Amino acid sequence: MLSELIVKIAFWLHGSSAYKRVKGFFFDLLSNPDYPYKKYLDSLMIFLILTSVGILVYEVRNPVPEWMDFYDIYIVSLIFLIEYLLRFWVYSDVHKLIVKEYEQSRFLHKPFSIYVPMKRALQEKLQYITSPSAIIDLLAILPAYRPLRILRIFVLFRVFKLLRYTKSINQFVEVLATKRFELFTLLFLLVFIVLTAGIAIYVFEESENPSITTLFDAFYWALVTISTVGYGDISPVTHEGKAISMIIIVTGIAMISFVTSVIVSAFSEKLDELKENRMVEDINKNEAFIIICGYGQMTKMFLRQEVKMEEDYIILDKDPERVKQAVKDGYKAINEDASRHDVIAKFNIDYANITILCLTNSDVENIYIALNAKSLSKDIRVIARATDERMQKKFYLAGVDHILLPNEVSNMMMLTAIKQPVMYNGIHAILTGQNVAHMDEVHVFAHAKLIGKTLEEIDFKAFKILLIGIQRGIDGEFLFNPDKEMVVEENDILLMMGLKISIAYFKEKYARSYL
Amino acid sequence: MKKQAFLFGYGLKGRSLAKGLKEEQFRLKIIEADVLLQQKAIDEGYLDVKLMDVTQDSALERLEIDEESYIICVMEDEHLNVFLTLSLRSLFPNTTIVAISDSIYTTQKLNMAGATKVIDLYQVSANRIHNILRRPVATKLLDSFVSDACEISFREMTITEASPLDGKMIEDIDFAKEGVLLLGMIDVELSHKFIFITSGINHKLDAGDTIVCMGYNQDLDYFEKKMKLEYTL
Numbered sequence: 001m002l003s004e005l006i007v008k009i010a011f012w013l014h015g016s017s018a019y020k021r022v023k024g025f026f027f028d029l030l031s032n033p034d035y036p037y038k039k040y041l042d043s044l045m046i047f048l049i050l051t052s053v054g055i056l057v058y059e060v061r062n063p064v065p066e067w068m069d070f071y072d073i074y075i076v077s078l079i080f081l082i083e084y085l086l087r088f089w090v091y092s093d094v095h096k097l098i099v100k101e102y103e104q105s106r107f108l109h110k111p112f113s114i115y116v117p118m119k120r121a122l123q124e125k126l127q128y129i130t131s132p133s134a135i136i137d138l139l140a141i142l143p144a145y146r147p148l149r150i151l152r153i154f155v156l157f158r159v160f161k162l163l164r165y166t167k168s169i170n171q172f173v174e175v176l177a178t179k180r181f182e183l184f185t186l187l188f189l190l191v192f193i194v195l196t197a198g199i200a201i202y203v204f205e206e207s208e209n210p211s212i213t214t215l216f217d218a219f220y221w222a223l224v225t226i227s228t229v230g231y232g233d234i235s236p237v238t239h240e241g242k243a244i245s246m247i248i249i250v251t252g253i254a255m256i257s258f259v260t261s262v263i264v265s266a267f268s269e270k271l272d273e274l275k276e277n278r279m280v281e282d283i284n285k286n287e288a289f290i291i292i293c294g295y296g297q298m299t300k301m302f303l304r305q306e307v308k309m310e311e312d313y314i315i316l317d318k319d320p321e322r323v324k325q326a327v328k329d330g331y332k333a334i335n336e337d338a339s340r341h342d343v344i345a346k347f348n349i350d351y352a353n354i355t356i357l358c359l360t361n362s363d364v365e366n367i368y369i370a371l372n373a374k375s376l377s378k379d380i381r382v383i384a385r386a387t388d389e390r391m392q393k394k395f396y397l398a399g400v401d402h403i404l405l406p407n408e409v410s411n412m413m414m415l416t417a418i419k420q421p422v423m424y425n426g427i428h429a430i431l432t433g434q435n436v437a438h439m440d441e442v443h444v445f446a447h448a449k450l451i452g453k454t455l456e457e458i459d460f461k462a463f464k465i466l467l468i469g470i471q472r473g474i475d476g477e478f479l480f481n482p483d484k485e486m487v488v489e490e491n492d493i494l495l496m497m498g499l500k501i502s503i504a505y506f507k508e509k510y511a512r513s514y515l
Numbered sequence: 516m517k518k519q520a521f522l523f524g525y526g527l528k529g530r531s532l533a534k535g536l537k538e539e540q541f542r543l544k545i546i547e548a549d550v551l552l553q554q555k556a557i558d559e560g561y562l563d564v565k566l567m568d569v570t571q572d573s574a575l576e577r578l579e580i581d582e583e584s585y586i587i588c589v590m591e592d593e594h595l596n597v598f599l600t601l602s603l604r605s606l607f608p609n610t611t612i613v614a615i616s617d618s619i620y621t622t623q624k625l626n627m628a629g630a631t632k633v634i635d636l637y638q639v640s641a642n643r644i645h646n647i648l649r650r651p652v653a654t655k656l657l658d659s660f661v662s663d664a665c666e667i668s669f670r671e672m673t674i675t676e677a678s679p680l681d682g683k684m685i686e687d688i689d690f691a692k693e694g695v696l697l698l699g700m701i702d703v704e705l706s707h708k709f710i711f712i713t714s715g716i717n718h719k720l721d722a723g724d725t726i727v728c729m730g731y732n733q734d735l736d737y738f739e740k741k742m743k744l745e746y747t748l
Binding site (some may be wrong): 383 | 520527528531532534535539541544585611613615617618619632633635636637638639640641642643644645647648649650651652653654655659667691694695696697698711712713729730731
């Protein structure tokens with residue numbers, strides 16, 4: 001009876017898009033680093049943690065006002081508890097397990113038992129509860145229980161919670177984790193030496209040395225000595241004890257230098273990767289950016305064209321030498337293969353407006369990169385370079401939005417140069433966006449002053465601007481030399497030509513929104 | 516009379532240029548230094564294909580290139596291309612020589628070698644990417660000018676003495692009403708440079724001036740007839 005009800009609920013949840021949406025929202029908010037609003041939650045959490053620890057320190061010497069105590073116990077802890085429960089909830093989908101098991105048993109005509117999926121679900125949730133970060137979260141909630149004063153010290157676990165919200169500490173731990181084997185070996189060695197040296201000094205000096213009375217004193221002395229800290233509160237008095245000290249001091253120095261070198265090498269090995277990851281994270285914060293694949297002639301030329309790029313960009317190249325060159329030239333470049341799925345997936349494909357330029361000099365590679373990008377998200381705009389027109393069809397099949405044929409473009413210019421030599425200069429000026437013949441587009445956004453005006457009312461001549469045409473909407477029809485009576489609408493794109501300053505002035509005067 | 520074009524090189528660039536020039540009704544002569552490429556040109560239907568050592572001045576001289584012709588240097592070998600440009604310039608000082616360059620460094624060298632116009636493959640392509648990114652509408656329009664497929668195009672026209680435009684100020688003429696837009700002009704009185712209308716100076720139109728207009732082809736045709744202009748090519 002109960003199991004039937006559970007199955008019903010599971011199916012209802014399975015079919016509910018609202019439930020999925022809500023859960024997806026909380027998942028993004030808590031765990032998706034690319035989600036634009038996650039940073040607000042992170043900042044709030046960091047604020048709560050810092051204030052809570054601040055109160056702990058303040059409390060040592062000062063009486064805490066009531067509101068502060070209230071804030072610390074109830075508000076902070078309550079928010080932490082909610083967070084903990086939400087994380088517990090979004091960690092796995094219980095209803096999916098039930099639905100799957102139910103359908104499988106129906107398919108196989110075997111009796112359905114609610115316990116099988118419930119056990120799996122429990123295992124999954126247990127997996128979450130026992131994960132280190134969940135344990136820290138839980139311990140960070142505990143200080144709210146006031147009768148046990150000792151729990152106050154768990155406020156410090158709130159500091160550990162910072163790990164979740166700050167990337168650099170996480171990266172530090174990750175780097176150390178790569179040297180797990182070395183570090184564990186050293187730890188084992190350390191424990192071994194401390195134990196033997198401690199037991200030895202205990203045996204030799206327990207009766208002679210008044211400061212060593214228990215085995216704990218002996219271990220404490222051994223650890224203080226081996227770490228080369230040497231407080232000197234306990235020091236050996238017998239010859240045997242001094243001999244042991246000498247030995248563990250020598251091994252201690254060796255061990256510390258070893259640990260240092262392990263950590264340093266771990267970092268130097270990972271440094272490039274860390275830097276590149278940071279670069280990717282930085283670029284992911286933008287709403288729109290450009291990924292340029294390949295650092296060849298074309299890319300150099302492209303980047304040289306504009307003094308400052310409007311959008312943020314990043315260069316990916318397979319060849320480490322070329323990446324080095326790009327970095328030397330002052331560009332943001334990382335050594336990655338853009339044709340790999342995980343490389344493009346690192347970027348914020350769900351929320352950012354990405355344009356990929358495939359500018360390597362191999363058609364095969366450009367097509368592959370384009371396909372790779374399009375397979376991840378149809379919304380990624382791809383502009384690819386192709387060597388000749390026979391390739392064009394393949395590029396379109398791969399879903400490329402714009403194809404660039406360098407030969408065709410230059411041939412076009414060449415033919416114009418021969419056919420219409422005077423106009424060549426004109427087109428060239430327009431194409432290269434030279435000052436005098438700047439052709440620009442003015443987008444009419446909502447609430448712009450232009451909306452509702454006829455073209456006659458807008459005095460283009462006063463701005464020394466030539467209106468060439470209007471495009472209605474982003475993919476709309478292009479109207480050349482439109483009628484004077486035409487009224488400007490929202491989302492129109494006005495194509496005009498003029499001096500750069502004329503157009504800039506026009507934009508300032510008219511295209512800016514009221515808001 | 517058809518214009519004569521000498522195309523040096525039948526590589527990747529040369530091939531598509533040859534196609535374009537043929538469509539534009541040029542009398543085309545292809546010169547190659549490589550046997551395989553020469554054979555290819557013949558196979559692809561070009562009649563006037565010559566194999567020669569382009570480093571020999573005497574051979575180049577025999578080509579009888581006059582000042583009205585066009586020389587296009589697109590040899591596959593970059594070094595050879597620069598050398599050829601230099602040789603041709605020294606032999607034919609007044610002929611138009613255009614070349615395509617593969618890098619900024621070559622562009623400079625070709626310019627120094629005396630090419631009338633150098634088209635930098637990477638520069639124009641990089642510009643194009645910028646234009647696609649920043650000015651999609653303008654790019655679409657500009658594209659259509661150069662491909663003959665579109666109805667909208669540019670046209671250079673010379674003002675004749677019989678034209679009603681002769682002696683008028685630009686501001687007094689409503690070009691838009693005629694369906695065309697005036698982009699700029701070449702004033703023979705002032706200089707032979709192209710002046711964009713947007714530079715904001717009010718010019719007086721005289722016979723012999725060249726104006727550049729933009730519009731639908733039929734409107735341009737009509738305008739040309741009405742204003743008694745001469746279509747210059």
